[in-house]
Amino acid sequence: xxxSPSSSRLLLPGLTPREPGLETYGVxxxxxxxxxxxxxxxxxxxxxxxxxxxELTVLDREGPTGSALGITLDAPATVLRGSAAPNVSxxxxxxxxxxxxxxxxxxxxxxxxAGARESFTAVCEAVVLVAAPAVPMxxxxxxxxxxSDLLLEIRRAAPRVAHEPRLPEPLAEPVLDLRIDAATARxxxxxxxxxxxxxxxxxxxxxxYLAFDARRLQNGLxxxxxxxxxxxxxxxxxxxxxxHGKFYDEDARPLVEIVRDTVGRHDxxxxxxxxxxxxxxxxxxxxxxxxxxxxxxxGYGIAARTGWPALNLFYNTAFDxxxxxxxxxxxxRPGDYVLMRAMTDLVCASSACPDDIDxxxxxxxxxxxxxxxxxxxxxxxxxxxxxxxDAEPTxxxxxxxxxxxxxxxxxxxxxxxxxxxxxxxxxxxxEEYWACRERAAVMDLSPLRKFEVLGPDAExxxxxxxxxxxxxxSHGQVVYTALCNxxxxxxDDGTVFRLGDTNFRFVGGDDYDGIWLREQAERLxxxxxxxxxxxxxxxxxxxxxxASRDLLAEIIWTPPTQPAFTGLGWFRxxxxxxxxxxxxxxxxxxxxxxxxxGYEIWVHPQHATALWDAxxxxxxxxxxxxxxxxxxxxxxxxxxxxxxxxDFSDQTDPFEAGIGFTVPLKTKEDEFVxxxxxxxxxxxxxxxxxxxxxxxxxxxxxxxxxxxxxxxVGVVTSATLSPLLRKNIxxxxxxxxxxxxxxxxxxxKLDGHRKRIPAQVVRFxxxxxxxxxxxx
Numbered sequence: 001x002x003x004s005p006s007s008s009r010l011l012l013p014g015l016t017p018r019e020p021g022l023e024t025y026g027v028x029x030x031x032x033x034x035x036x037x038x039x040x041x042x043x044x045x046x047x048x049x050x051x052x053x054x055e056l057t058v059l060d061r062e063g064p065t066g067s068a069l070g071i072t073l074d075a076p077a078t079v080l081r082g083s084a085a086p087n088v089s090x091x092x093x094x095x096x097x098x099x100x101x102x103x104x105x106x107x108x109x110x111x112x113x114a115g116a117r118e119s120f121t122a123v124c125e126a127v128v129l130v131a132a133p134a135v136p137m138x139x140x141x142x143x144x145x146x147x148s149d150l151l152l153e154i155r156r157a158a159p160r161v162a163h164e165p166r167l168p169e170p171l172a173e174p175v176l177d178l179r180i181d182a183a184t185a186r187x188x189x190x191x192x193x194x195x196x197x198x199x200x201x202x203x204x205x206x207x208x209y210l211a212f213d214a215r216r217l218q219n220g221l222x223x224x225x226x227x228x229x230x231x232x233x234x235x236x237x238x239x240x241x242x243x244h245g246k247f248y249d250e251d252a253r254p255l256v257e258i259v260r261d262t263v264g265r266h267d268x269x270x271x272x273x274x275x276x277x278x279x280x281x282x283x284x285x286x287x288x289x290x291x292x293x294x295x296x297x298x299g300y301g302i303a304a305r306t307g308w309p310a311l312n313l314f315y316n317t318a319f320d321x322x323x324x325x326x327x328x329x330x331x332x333r334p335g336d337y338v339l340m341r342a343m344t345d346l347v348c349a350s351s352a353c354p355d356d357i358d359x360x361x362x363x364x365x366x367x368x369x370x371x372x373x374x375x376x377x378x379x380x381x382x383x384x385x386x387x388x389x390d391a392e393p394t395x396x397x398x399x400x401x402x403x404x405x406x407x408x409x410x411x412x413x414x415x416x417x418x419x420x421x422x423x424x425x426x427x428x429x430x431e432e433y434w435a436c437r438e439r440a441a442v443m444d445l446s447p448l449r450k451f452e453v454l455g456p457d458a459e460x461x462x463x464x465x466x467x468x469x470x471x472x473x474s475h476g477q478v479v480y481t482a483l484c485n486x487x488x489x490x491x492d493d494g495t496v497f498r499l500g501d502t503n504f505r506f507v508g509g510d511d512y513d514g515i516w517l518r519e520q521a522e523r524l525x526x527x528x529x530x531x532x533x534x535x536x537x538x539x540x541x542x543x544x545x546x547a548s549r550d551l552l553a554e555i556i557w558t559p560p561t562q563p564a565f566t567g568l569g570w571f572r573x574x575x576x577x578x579x580x581x582x583x584x585x586x587x588x589x590x591x592x593x594x595x596x597x598g599y600e601i602w603v604h605p606q607h608a609t610a611l612w613d614a615x616x617x618x619x620x621x622x623x624x625x626x627x628x629x630x631x632x633x634x635x636x637x638x639x640x641x642x643x644x645x646x647d648f649s650d651q652t653d654p655f656e657a658g659i660g661f662t663v664p665l666k667t668k669e670d671e672f673v674x675x676x677x678x679x680x681x682x683x684x685x686x687x688x689x690x691x692x693x694x695x696x697x698x699x700x701x702x703x704x705x706x707x708x709x710x711x712x713v714g715v716v717t718s719a720t721l722s723p724l725l726r727k728n729i730x731x732x733x734x735x736x737x738x739x740x741x742x743x744x745x746x747x748x749k750l751d752g753h754r755k756r757i758p759a760q761v762v763r764f765x766x767x768x769x770x771x772x773x774x775x776x
Contacts, residue, residue, distance in 0.1 A: 022155055027054070035128055037068070037126050042154070043069075043128055044117050044153040047113075050114035050116065050148075050530045051530055052112070052150060053107065056130050060126040079131035080104070130150060136537065137534055139586055168337070179369050185352070187348065193341065193342060197370065199371065208273075209310060209348070209349070210272075213255065217302070220301075223251060225256075254343040256343060263332045269311065272312070274308075283357060316330045398419050401446065401609070429630040446535075446539035447535075449533070451507075455502055455528045460529070465520045467663045468668070487677050492644060493642065509644050537605070540601060541611065552565065557577045558576035562576060590774075595638060595641065595765070634721075643718060647717040653678060656689065657689055657733075658731070686736065687735055689764070693729055694729070694747065700747050701716065722766060739761065742760065744758065744761075
């Protein structure tokens with residue numbers, strides 16, 4: 001729907017407050033968040049996902065009476081009493097209260113609806129502690145209710161001054177805390193091993209960073225960050241901040257290593273702004289980063305330059321498809337930062353860029369803040385992810401199986417907010433691949449997003465939002481499905497587990513799936529359904545390969561009320577135990593992403609290492625091998641299994657993605673999101689997914705164009721060298737006129753015309769197209 005001129009406005013989620021004076025804070029499951037209130041301040045406690053109890057404790061100078069909010073504290077503050085966090089326990093002590101005797105008022109819980117809120121207004125100054133009690137979700141509980149987070153909204157009677165930025169809390173005790181005022185630069189020294197945090201105070205502000213080897217400077221040798229050397233070692237045409245590794249000087253010595261990046265979308269190694277840039281734009285005498293650097297670095301004996309090549313943090317430039325350098329407003333938000341570790345003693349300089357004549361600082365230069373932390377500190381490697389533009393960021397984290405996988409490899413990659421092995425030391429992708437095809441392999445798939453869909457309206461919600469006919473789903477059955485928008489485009493694919501009449505589990509690839517399901521429930525008026533994230537309560541491994549059944553039969557026990565493990569059918573699951581009836585609870589499903597006979601095993605994170613150890617020990621006689629993402633990609637392409645962002649997107653319908661079987665338009669009579677669009681698309685298909693076999697030994701890559709004659713007729717979505725077929729193969733979205741098996745096409749390289757790889761459309765999937773192996 002087009003916006004009317006009166007409602008049209010520039011949308012900047014996460015940058016502009018939703019209303020003046022509003023502050024928001026999260027409360028994690030099992031955690032406590034404290035806020036100070038002054039007279040007239042209002043606090044709203046929001047149960048974001050529903051069915052999550054809250055404990056609210058009020059402390060003022062009169063004691064823990066609750067009178068500051070006009071309430072009575074009548075229940076034990078169970079979370080506060082058990083809190084081991086010194087910063088939390090210190091607050092009650094400040095008011096002379098024994099944390100072990102703290103009281104609270106309980107809010108929500110039971111069957112509170114998603115979005116339920118309680119509001120309180122302070123009549124005097126007080127500290128309010130809000131806790132989210134959390135009990136681990138039982139894997140074997142049909143009516144599982146995972147703990148979820150709470151939201152606090154504070155509306156100040158006297159709002160903060162609009163220009164008063166709020167810096168993020170220090171990551172540790174800083175050894176240097178330095179503000180760089182807008183349009184200036186500062187030099188500073190850092191010792192080997194120390195951490196440098198560059199913070200964008202108000203958001204959308206560029207900061208150029210220089211670093212020099214301090215010891216070599218003392219010997220009269222100037223060696224700083226070098227773009228060409230770094231480009232060579234990182235393998236990037238235009239090296240970008242992120243977690244790709246180290247930045248080097250021209251002698252190939254590493255100077256700094258990226259540890260954290262909460263932005264992820266910015267660049268590096270353009271020139272810092274300089275006098276010539278402004279002069280050519282008609283602004284002679286304009287302040288610039290290069291001159292500011294020259295003034296700061298003169299005291300270190302570093303010669304002045306007319307333009308400094310710098311590590312450009314929070315600066316949004318890129319090369320477009322025509323290889324033209326373009327730039328726009330930075331992606332950084334208030335408080336975003338890049339954390340680096342010094343690889344040697346450094347002389348550093350950082351700027352708060354003065355550019356106010358173009359979008360590089362959103363036309364308004366602001367401050368940059370520098371914090372340096374002691375080398376004895378440790379910080380996790382991480383990037384930040386936001387589910388929606390205005391959501392709070394979450395940092396990359398390890399899965400519960402990391403204590404075991406980290407002993408087997410150093411080859412980890414950042415995957416959807418988690419660290420997962422790309423391959424395993426002493427094995428490698430080919431060996432891991434063959435282990436899965438011939439014996440058995442185990443892989444960590446914990447980043448899959450899980451959502452408990454609960455309540456009397458749960459079936460109605462899933463029936464109205466998924467392409468499959470959920471009403472036909474039996475207890476103990478799993479079904480693969482697509483989630484589509486109103487145009488028929490795929491939001492995601494996933495599996496649905498039916499645990500009971502009113503209890504389902506949806507497993508997909510994106511946190512947004514849960515948000516979308518909740519939005520649809522609200523749109524449809526289904527107020528007796530809860531969609532609760534359970535990813536943090538269920539981590540899972542997959543054991544795949546011909547020997548997987550025999551291997552797992554030795555360690556998985558199922559009760560008489562559940563199917564016997566050895567008789568578990570394809571796309572069925574059972575709730576059981578590890579070892580015997582006294583073992584840890586688990587759920588095992590006969591599902592996978594390899595094209596082989598295989599299973600996925602789901603446990604609470606606290607039991608993850610015990611499960612891994614048991615599987616590993618049982619797998620020794622079968623040659624069990626760990627399997628990483630690189631080998632998994634080969635397996636799933638051979639098996640014709642699609643991957644989000646490669647083989648489908650919200651511009652691709654299930655028919656175009658090769659999973660039209662998930663859309664039973666004839667047998668599912670109920671309406672669901674996208675049905676009308678899918679009926680039209682099926683009646684008049686334009687593109688479909690096919691398999692290609694390439695001639696020769698040169699591989700295709702995702703995004704390669706596919707031609708018949710001069711015209712492009714398709715695009716490669718995924719490609720690999722198949723170890724089993726000993727051929728290069730690809731998945732291709734192609735015009736239906738060229739989709740018949742046996743059709744000859746050409747895959748374009750270079751500009752798509754100067755070099756072509758002959759290929760042929762073949763039966764798809766490439767490996768075991770009748771699925772005899774996973775069905776066996």
